[in-house]
Amino acid sequence: MLTVLLLLWPVAAALLLHFFKGRAARVPALGAALVEFALAAYAAFTFNTNNSGQFSFDLNWIPSAGIQFAVGMDGLSLLLVLLTAVLVPVILLSAFRRNFENESVFYALVLFMQTGLVGVFTAQDAFLFYFMWEVALIPIYFLAGVWGGVNRARVTFKFFLYTIIGSLFMLAGFVYLYFQTGPAADGLSAHNSALASFYALNLPVETQIWVFWLIFAAFAVKMPIFPFHTWQPDTYTEAPAPATMLLSGIMLKMGIYGCMRWLLPVVPAGTDYWQNLVLILAIIGIIYGAIIAIRQQDVKRLIAYSSLSHVGLMIAGVFSLTQMGLQGAAIQMLAHGVNVVGMFFIADAIERRTGTRHIADLGGLTRKAPVLTVCFLVLLLGTVALPLTNGFVGEFLLLAGVYQFNHWMGAVAGVTIILGAVYLLRMFQRVMLGPDSSFTETFTDLTGSELALLVPLIVLVFWIGLFPNTFLHLSEGSVMNILNEVVKR
Amino acid sequence: MNSIILLSVLGLGNLFLGFRRSNRLLLPVMMLILGLVLTVNFLDWGTSESFFHGMLTIDNFSVAFTGIVLLTALVLIPFSQKYVLDGESNLAEYYSLLLFSLVGAIMLVSYNHLLMLFLGIEILSVAMYVLAGSDKRNLRSNEAALKYFLMGAFFTGILLFGMALLYGATGTFVLSEISFAVQNPAPGFESLKPMLYIGMLLMLIGIGFKVSAAPFHFWTPDVYEGTPTFFAAFMSTIVKTAGFAAFLKLLVQAFPAANAQGIWLPTLTAMCVLTLLIGNVGAVAQTSIKRMLAYSSISHAGYLLIALVAYNGQLEGASANGILFYSLAYSVATVAAFGVVKLVADARMREDYNGLNGLAKTNPLLAFSLTVSMLSLAGIPLTGGFFGKFFVFSAAVENGYIGLVVFAVVMSMVSIYYYLRPIIAMYMRDIDAETAEAVPVTTFQAGALLLLVALTVLLGVLPGLVAGAL
Numbered sequence: 001m002l003t004v005l006l007l008l009w010p011v012a013a014a015l016l017l018h019f020f021k022g023r024a025a026r027v028p029a030l031g032a033a034l035v036e037f038a039l040a041a042y043a044a045f046t047f048n049t050n051n052s053g054q055f056s057f058d059l060n061w062i063p064s065a066g067i068q069f070a071v072g073m074d075g076l077s078l079l080l081v082l083l084t085a086v087l088v089p090v091i092l093l094s095a096f097r098r099n100f101e102n103e104s105v106f107y108a109l110v111l112f113m114q115t116g117l118v119g120v121f122t123a124q125d126a127f128l129f130y131f132m133w134e135v136a137l138i139p140i141y142f143l144a145g146v147w148g149g150v151n152r153a154r155v156t157f158k159f160f161l162y163t164i165i166g167s168l169f170m171l172a173g174f175v176y177l178y179f180q181t182g183p184a185a186d187g188l189s190a191h192n193s194a195l196a197s198f199y200a201l202n203l204p205v206e207t208q209i210w211v212f213w214l215i216f217a218a219f220a221v222k223m224p225i226f227p228f229h230t231w232q233p234d235t236y237t238e239a240p241a242p243a244t245m246l247l248s249g250i251m252l253k254m255g256i257y258g259c260m261r262w263l264l265p266v267v268p269a270g271t272d273y274w275q276n277l278v279l280i281l282a283i284i285g286i287i288y289g290a291i292i293a294i295r296q297q298d299v300k301r302l303i304a305y306s307s308l309s310h311v312g313l314m315i316a317g318v319f320s321l322t323q324m325g326l327q328g329a330a331i332q333m334l335a336h337g338v339n340v341v342g343m344f345f346i347a348d349a350i351e352r353r354t355g356t357r358h359i360a361d362l363g364g365l366t367r368k369a370p371v372l373t374v375c376f377l378v379l380l381l382g383t384v385a386l387p388l389t390n391g392f393v394g395e396f397l398l399l400a401g402v403y404q405f406n407h408w409m410g411a412v413a414g415v416t417i418i419l420g421a422v423y424l425l426r427m428f429q430r431v432m433l434g435p436d437s438s439f440t441e442t443f444t445d446l447t448g449s450e451l452a453l454l455v456p457l458i459v460l461v462f463w464i465g466l467f468p469n470t471f472l473h474l475s476e477g478s479v480m481n482i483l484n485e486v487v488k489r
Numbered sequence: 490m491n492s493i494i495l496l497s498v499l500g501l502g503n504l505f506l507g508f509r510r511s512n513r514l515l516l517p518v519m520m521l522i523l524g525l526v527l528t529v530n531f532l533d534w535g536t537s538e539s540f541f542h543g544m545l546t547i548d549n550f551s552v553a554f555t556g557i558v559l560l561t562a563l564v565l566i567p568f569s570q571k572y573v574l575d576g577e578s579n580l581a582e583y584y585s586l587l588l589f590s591l592v593g594a595i596m597l598v599s600y601n602h603l604l605m606l607f608l609g610i611e612i613l614s615v616a617m618y619v620l621a622g623s624d625k626r627n628l629r630s631n632e633a634a635l636k637y638f639l640m641g642a643f644f645t646g647i648l649l650f651g652m653a654l655l656y657g658a659t660g661t662f663v664l665s666e667i668s669f670a671v672q673n674p675a676p677g678f679e680s681l682k683p684m685l686y687i688g689m690l691l692m693l694i695g696i697g698f699k700v701s702a703a704p705f706h707f708w709t710p711d712v713y714e715g716t717p718t719f720f721a722a723f724m725s726t727i728v729k730t731a732g733f734a735a736f737l738k739l740l741v742q743a744f745p746a747a748n749a750q751g752i753w754l755p756t757l758t759a760m761c762v763l764t765l766l767i768g769n770v771g772a773v774a775q776t777s778i779k780r781m782l783a784y785s786s787i788s789h790a791g792y793l794l795i796a797l798v799a800y801n802g803q804l805e806g807a808s809a810n811g812i813l814f815y816s817l818a819y820s821v822a823t824v825a826a827f828g829v830v831k832l833v834a835d836a837r838m839r840e841d842y843n844g845l846n847g848l849a850k851t852n853p854l855l856a857f858s859l860t861v862s863m864l865s866l867a868g869i870p871l872t873g874g875f876f877g878k879f880f881v882f883s884a885a886v887e888n889g890y891i892g893l894v895v896f897a898v899v900m901s902m903v904s905i906y907y908y909l910r911p912i913i914a915m916y917m918r919d920i921d922a923e924t925a926e927a928v929p930v931t932t933f934q935a936g937a938l939l940l941l942v943a944l945t946v947l948l949g950v951l952p953g954l955v956a957g958a959l
Contacts, residue, residue, distance in 0.1 A: 062876075062952055062956055063953055064810070131871075135871055138869065145913070146917060153913050153918070160905070160909065161902075161906070164869070164902075164905055168898055175882065179887060
């Protein structure tokens with residue numbers, strides 16, 4: 001029942017927001033997001049780490065087709081619901097910095113999207129999962145398309161087309177699997193689409209080999225994995241900062257989570273067959289994203305390509321099919337969400353003050369804004385994966401997982417840490433250090449409310465870095481369950 | 490049956506309001522009539538009764554489709570309010586013609602006898618021929634009426650010829666008896682077979698024209714463009730819903746036999762593929778929204794044809810439920826689309842995409858309604874259109890038409906391109922001098938749009954309400 005509350009509360013709040021106009025919507029929107037956070041925190045405290053699905057809820061959604069409205073959380077779901085619940089208030093706060101037109105609609109869309117995200121992370125029925133997958137897409141399309149930059153119409157169109165075509169393939173895959181299942185529990189329908197029935201399918205290897213790509217298409221576009229990434233840098237750059245944070249902080253985790261929950265255990269033999277190819281693509285993405293990031297002149301684009309590189313490593317970890325790789329991906333999803341949202345916020349703060357994101361135009365911010373420098377540095381080092389920060393735990397586990405699968409792949413993927421340090425520290429040096437430019441002469445430090453927004457993120461950087469077990473413990477059981485499903489056949 | 494009687498009587502009554510020149514009363518009266526008939530219609534739910542010596546049967550199938558047709562008419566009527574405000578002198582006649590055409594639609598969804606099929610199509614079409622030309626000083630409206638009438642009359646002839654051949658081959662007009670005659674051939678039937686098959690094909694062509702299935706679709710874009718938008722909406726929803734219900738009845742009740750299927754199934758599959766291709770690819774190239782909606786209505790005929798191809802032998806199966814759900818979702822979304830396009834076109838005097846620029850700023854409600862309807866037509870989740878496609882495609886996959894479904898899915902990917910264009914114009918393009926003023930919307934129209942949006946989302950969130958009703 002708690003899961004249903006977590007699902008319905010944001011959408012209800014989004015509808016209620018229509019009674020507030022303009023700036024008056026800020027407090028209720030933030031309040032709603034905080035209530036959601038409190039609910040998620042309560043779920044985390046009462047969660048029993050034995051890791052079977054908890055807080056489950058089951059309703060006959062479309063009886064004639066055996067489709068259930070089935071939601072529930074295990075450790076992995078909980079981890080991502082927590083991430084969503086933490087980041088959405090932060091993202092809303094960051095949106096208050098800008099004066100958007102039709103603010104109430106903007107916040108309503110963010111909250112509406114939260115329903116979709118929580119739905120994706122908790123769905124226990126294939127068609128519900130698909131449904132929620134698209135529910136998360138519609139608000140972000142409008143957030144990026146209506147409030148975005150000059151090229152928004154073209155860029156968001158490409159984004160929408162890419163993702164929807166990817167997800168239509170997934171739907172096709174689900175429909176195919178659905179017709180392989182047995183009758184629904186109530187006997188009203190000849191088939192059902194429950195997660196458990198999909199796990200129980202024992203399809204021949206030849207079938208799994210092509211079904212794998214149907215399902216993987218949606219995840220590959222969403223994460224994105226090289227070569228399906230071409231929508232990503234443009235969209236991240238054109239979208240307004242809060243939408244970029246939603247996209248990079250939470251939405252790309254839908255793809256990784258999808259792989260772990262709906263791909264590996266459903267078509268284990270197909271995964272086995274394509275494992276090497278996906279790993280190679282992921283590693284190409286790691287290197288490619290990093291090299292392009294080095295060449296970037298725009299702060300936002302640089303972070304976008306760095307995100308592409310980091311996601312590559314997470315995908316490689318997942319497809320190493322080792323416990324360490326999957327656990328690494330789970331905790332790195334959290335860490336990356338925290339870091340990338342912080343980084344985009346800082347980029348946005350700098351852009352608001354100077355009117356530019358061009359690296360060459362910036363410089364010398366350290367002297368004018370010491371607090372901002374410290375925050376930026378902490379988040380940056382987290383992204384670079386310095387020990388004691390959140391990035392280290394995740395990347396270490398991920399690399400260990402890949403290394404365990406194949407030494408050479410692990411070694412190549414390890415380059416990500418070096419290259420990451422190169423482009424991030426280079427950016428830091430050119431933006432924060434060096435002489436002033438005409439753009440940065442009147443630069444002011446972070447305000448109290450901006451700092452208030454960054455503090456929770458920085459706390460999380462160290463918390464995950466110093467006590468990773470809080471979170472690793474949560475996801476351990478679910479990761480083992482997933483691996484058992486994969487190995488079973 | 491009650492709904493047929495009520496509609497005919499009240500349609501006549503409506504004409505008398507026209508003699509009194511009381512235009513203001515007409516709109517509320519029309520809505521009352523349609524609301525009343527809609528309620529009366531559902532009183533027949535769960536019963537099954539035959540009338541006129543078994544020529545018409547009112548059962549759940551016909552009640553459900555009649556419900557869609559009447560509901561569509563009810564929510565469509567407010568968009569004709571401009572006629573009332575402009576003091577249109579023939580309004581009562583238009584409204585009565587609409588009511589009579591609904592009688593034809595009801596006959597189409599409940600016939601048991603080919604004569605009733607013919608009468609239904611004629612009652613429906615003759616009213617439409619007149620209404621297509623109702624903007625009599627507009628050259629395009631005249632062209633539309635003439636084109637529709639000439640082509641329509643021609644294809645009615647083909648349909649009639651098909652019926653005659655069928656009668657020659659089987660000796661009966663009753664659906665179940667035709668089915669019996671085909672399945673249990675009398676001595677000498679073998680030599681009559683070509684007659685039967687040609688009759689069947691001619692009937693497919695005749696009905697295919699009415700639902701604008703390719704290659705008999707050529708009239709659609711021109712007629713929709715010339716016909717006043719309000720009546721074009723009527724054509725693309727009510728005529729199509731009734732037409733497909735009739736189509737399904739014909740195939741299920743008259744031609745279920747394997748040897749008959751051998752003829753119509755390949756024909757229908759070919760029509761289906763062609764319709765999907767022409768509808769979707771044609772819509773991409775359009776610059777006028779009305780023509781885009783015309784091609785979109787062709788493409789949706791293609792999706793509905795998939796359900797016909799995949800039918801599984803009874804009027805209660807997945808296929809009939811698929812058509813029911815799809816028609817409802819499609820009608821609701823199409824009425825909203827035509828409604829908004831009509832309001833915008835009336836105010837801004839243009840029907841191209843740029844006429845919608847900045848509508849989100851001047852008329853948030855119109856922009857939102859059109860967005861929901863476009864998403865529904867594109868089949869994006871959260872809207873009824875998604876589940877419509879889902880049910881139709883599942884029915885087809887279940888019966889092994891995987892190739893056809895793959896093709897249809899590719900075509901719906903194409904459709905996303907043209908359905909997003911109005912959304913982009915409304916939300917992402919700036920207002921220019923011509924589009925700076927708000928489009929006037931009356932309370933009735935705003936209410937109808939809200940209802941349509943609510944229905945679309947309701948169908949998209951709780952599809953179980955309608956799915957599996959039959």
